[in-house]
Amino acid sequence: MPHSSGGGSHGGGSHSASSRPSHVVSHHRMPGTSPYLYYRHGVPLILYANTDITGAAYRNEKRIAFFGALFFSLLLLFFAVLSCSPADKLTPYPASECAVIDNLDVIDNEDVLLTKLNEYADYTGMKTVVLTVSSSEFGLWANLENYAYSEYLSRFPGNERMWLIVYTEEGKGEWFFEGMQGDETDGVLPETASGRFNASLSSALDGGADVGDAFLTAFDDLLEYDPFTWHFGTAPVFVCGGLALFILIGAVIPLLQAHDIKKGGATKIHLDEGETVESMERVMCEYCRKKYIPRFHKACPFCGTPRTTRNANPFPEMDFTYPEDNANDF
Numbered sequence: 001m002p003h004s005s006g007g008g009s010h011g012g013g014s015h016s017a018s019s020r021p022s023h024v025v026s027h028h029r030m031p032g033t034s035p036y037l038y039y040r041h042g043v044p045l046i047l048y049a050n051t052d053i054t055g056a057a058y059r060n061e062k063r064i065a066f067f068g069a070l071f072f073s074l075l076l077l078f079f080a081v082l083s084c085s086p087a088d089k090l091t092p093y094p095a096s097e098c099a100v101i102d103n104l105d106v107i108d109n110e111d112v113l114l115t116k117l118n119e120y121a122d123y124t125g126m127k128t129v130v131l132t133v134s135s136s137e138f139g140l141w142a143n144l145e146n147y148a149y150s151e152y153l154s155r156f157p158g159n160e161r162m163w164l165i166v167y168t169e170e171g172k173g174e175w176f177f178e179g180m181q182g183d184e185t186d187g188v189l190p191e192t193a194s195g196r197f198n199a200s201l202s203s204a205l206d207g208g209a210d211v212g213d214a215f216l217t218a219f220d221d222l223l224e225y226d227p228f229t230w231h232f233g234t235a236p237v238f239v240c241g242g243l244a245l246f247i248l249i250g251a252v253i254p255l256l257q258a259h260d261i262k263k264g265g266a267t268k269i270h271l272d273e274g275e276t277v278e279s280m281e282r283v284m285c286e287y288c289r290k291k292y293i294p295r296f297h298k299a300c301p302f303c304g305t306p307r308t309t310r311n312a313n314p315f316p317e318m319d320f321t322y323p324e325d326n327a328n329d330f
């Protein structure tokens with residue numbers, strides 16, 4: 001089925017998406033979260049989460065999300081590269097012809113324009129028909145795009161290698177045009193090229209050029225676009241590349257954080273209102289020499305060595321402490 005190659009007229013929208021993550025992991029206290037303590041380069045850090053971030057399930061989830069993102073990014077990059085690859089010249093259907101069908105009688109230089117259309121057809125293999133119609137003609141179709149679509153189907157049945165440009169005007173200085181291109185013409189007439197053509201035609205018409213001259217200018221402009229080379233500077237490349245990078249970074253950061261959390265001996269803790277961990281007493285593990293806050297760990301969070309304190313009593317059945325009042329006897 002053909003599709004619009006865009007249009008122009010003498011005459012936007014906004015998109016927003018929001019998603020509520022099911023897992024909240026934040027440096028700030030949020031409703032429904034519990035504090036988790038972990039150490040990074042010896043510094044105790046608190047994360048608030050509503051899921052168990054210390055378990056393997058959490059890391060696996062981030063790992064799966066990362067590989068999903070990697071796969072999706074590679075797919076995007078593949079399409080990005082595909083979108084800038086050189087097109088193949090089309091082989092037109094034998095019966096198809098370029099034509100200027102000027103029902104409105106607004107094109108003075110029909111022959112010159114037809115020559116230009118044929119020149120463009122020789123270059124790309126795509127044949128173009130320029131059709132001018134009165135606005136009453138397409139009234140039934142609600143808009144010019146619907147009209148152009150149905151005209152394309154009825155004029156070129158089964159032929160996806162044509163380009164139909166419908167032009168109409170209502171009052172003085174009020175003009176509209178709409179292009180309809182076959183599906184197989186996407187290579188020789190990508191959006192970059194049709195956008196360039198539409199802009200050129202619009203500006204020529206706005207400048208008060210005769211309709212035929214405006215079309216000639218736009219086709220001259222279009223002929224400077226070479227669809228048979230690589231086009232790395234096209235919008236899809238930047239959009240796909242940027243999106244791929246964005247998705248990858250968005251998945252890498254939580255994955256690295258999940259590993260940091262594991263490496264940092266993460267534990268779920270209880271903090272009283274207004275308590276902070278920075279100034280809490282720390283002890284050094286006798287085995288791995290790393291420091292941690294003893295209040296939250298029975299054993300070293302890094303190597304698992306049980307905590308012993310210098311003053312710990314190795315013989316709990318014997319009391320080595322001296323009564324306060326005897327201390328002065330020494």
Ligand SMILES: [Zn+2]
Pocket residue numbers: 285286287288289290300301302303304305
């Ligand atoms: Zn240790």
